[in-house]
Amino acid sequence: MTSTLNPRFTFETFVVGAANRLAVTAGRTVAENPGSAYNPLFIYSGSGLGKTHVLMAIGHAAKAIAAQLNIEYLTLDEYVEAFHAAIAAGQGDAFRRRFQNVDVLLVDDVQFLTNRKEMQAELLRLTEALQQAGHQIVLASDRPPAEIADLDERLISRFSGGLVVDMGIPDYETRVAILRRKADERGSAFQPGVLETVAKVEYPNVRELMGALNRLIAFQAVNDTPINDEAARKVLGIPTAASPAGATPAAAAPTAASPDEFSQFLTDVTVTVGKAVEAWRARVAEAVLRWEGEGYRTGRLEKLLDQETPAAVDEAIAAYVQDVERLRALETEVATLDPQAAGEKVFRDPDRMQEAEAAAAKVRDGAAPPPAPSAAFPLESYVPGPSNDVGLNAARDVIGKPGKKYNPLVLVGRSGLGKTHLLNAIGLELAKKKNAVVACLSTQAFVDELIAAIDGNRVDWWRARYKRATALLLDDIQLLAGKERTQEELFNLFNQFLDADKQLVFTAPAHPNTLEGLEERIVSRLEGGLVAEIGEPDKELRRSVLDKLLVTHRIPAEPALLDYLADRPIESVRNLTGLVQRVVDAAAAQDAPVSAGLARDVLEGAPPAGTRRTTGLRTSGIVVSSAGGVRSREKMVWDWPQASDRVIEDLR
């Protein structure tokens, strides 16, 4: 039933090298102390590397130490056969008892447990029983437990619970040692260098190494003269010393010296393949398959194949490829303008080039770029001052390094402080860069566009239009409040822009986290860049703005007028503009020159009929427009108007 141990397979006849030292050491340990050291011991290696040898050597060694031990070696197939026979004879229990009494059980070729559920269960039971009884079990396989297909988890863990060792391909030194020992065993002697030459060939296992040795021994026996290095190479088909062993060149020119069957075969096949594959057909067929695989119509090429000997095959293929490249370019271009149109079949048929060009032109015409920044707000006309220098500096950084430094940039401030001006100014500057497409618009327009796109079933087109932009600037982001779909779309755009390092700029009346109706994910993204506040215009700024305003109205800038106007309590540059306009209108109505006195009359006396008073003019300066909100007490104090202004207000 079970195999007997091969007397030649002992530890003494096993050549130990680096690749198998661990397995041999573990084997010896197990043989000396069965059941106590590594239980189970699992040895795995490729075919012909000595698993069976070590397994049997363990049996021999254990027997030598304790002759009374009951040792069984068997392959898994034998185990299966024995089990089936026992079951058939109705002696399943006797079978189990028999194996449970084995002191050292050596099972070879365990990899055949694949797809044998009942055997796996049986082996699991046996392993447990043996382990409990302190009996040794050693298993050998051509792969580690985890790689045996369909192996029960419990068996894997049980096998891995002891020691799992592998045996590799022996190294050069070990191979020399193996060859010397085996040659010695056979009573053959070789000239110096012969066995070393054989050892240089990296045979995948020892069995093949033995095969090589056997051939040399046979060759030497037939020819009376001792074999030398060169003859050994010839016999074994090893390339000569010039080319390193094991690295035969791909061309593999058949060596004339030895009738190498494989080389001969290779030569024959080469001739056959050469005949079989007419070169031009191969090229055409290759092109057909390639472009067909990429989704292009290949009718033009297929026609070539129908011909016997077409002229100028390569030119035809090249022309086809050129057309395909053009189609590709068109499709890519169209895809950025209108993704829906890009899927049209016309872009996949090189025989309809003109139609494809026409279709692309049509899409090109229909695709308007996203709204651009207004030219009315150049950066040069933005008046700097201490109250807006944070915002302005941030804007300059953004212009210098779009998408890199502050992304997004959120300009926060009350209405009329110049946020829109700065936003457009940034847009204009960014648009000056090469290949820049700057989308700059009010949030309201953005929402309206999306609604129109949804209405016209062109949301893809709308999205693509913004995706093309290299920067997106939205004015009055608070208007997104409650517009869920727009927030959704903006969120997606936001992420794409951030990922691509494209600049985003927004304006808001107050800090984003105080804005109501904005989704948390939008708010957190807005907060993620730089939030730059633009404060109320300071006196210096007001003077600068007044200077400019007076110049535009062609009014001589008298210091008294400037001082008076600059000291007026105003909240924003827009108010200041309104102020000057009123004075200028009044002067025009009275046909009088603009002066400080006139201004005082107009602004503090009874207002001329027909002139609407701006709200906020009467306020103390700390009352805030409805759009914004003063959130901190400190800010209120900070923005307190000049003392003189307050007195005037108090007097009223």
Next chain:
Amino acid sequence: MSLVNFTTREITCKIVYYGPGRSGKTTNLHYIYGRVPETRRGRMVSLATQTDRTLFFDFLPIDLGQISGFATRFQLYTVPGQVYYNATRRLVLQGADGVVFVGDSQARQLDENIESLQNLQSNLLEHGVDVRTMPLVMQYNKQDLPRELILTQAELDDALNFRSVPSFAADALHGKGVFETLKGISELVLKKLAAGSPAA
């Protein structure tokens, strides 16, 4: 069947060694394996029992390198010869580009040879393949056995080779006729690929 892949410039030929049990199919593969340089052959997968009878199949990939600009690969398979493994045989036969029928030259094995040949025909039909269109060569193995035990190549041709496909006398154990057979089937397979339009 990916016989010729012009896109990746690969030719892959799946050649199945078919025949009755113990006729020498695995021996053929072992011999080829031993002659192919290590750099050109893949791992030979052999699922054999202790008695060297094929349980499932043997598989030997050979890389012939670049031929006319094509990476050429051969995959050699054997089938289990025993009658009761027909499901496996049919599976291995799937997608075959060529078949080597390895017959046993022993006179007393003639019936097994005929039975196996019929089995090949019916299994191919199951895959929708007409045996007349499948590249096929015959190998009469074990020609090294004593003359009185075996039939000659001519006798076996008469008995088995009614399609007059190329046939080879062989002694697979010692390699005689093994590469001749492989060459024979390779030529048929490659010729067929030339005839069949690759784009079709």
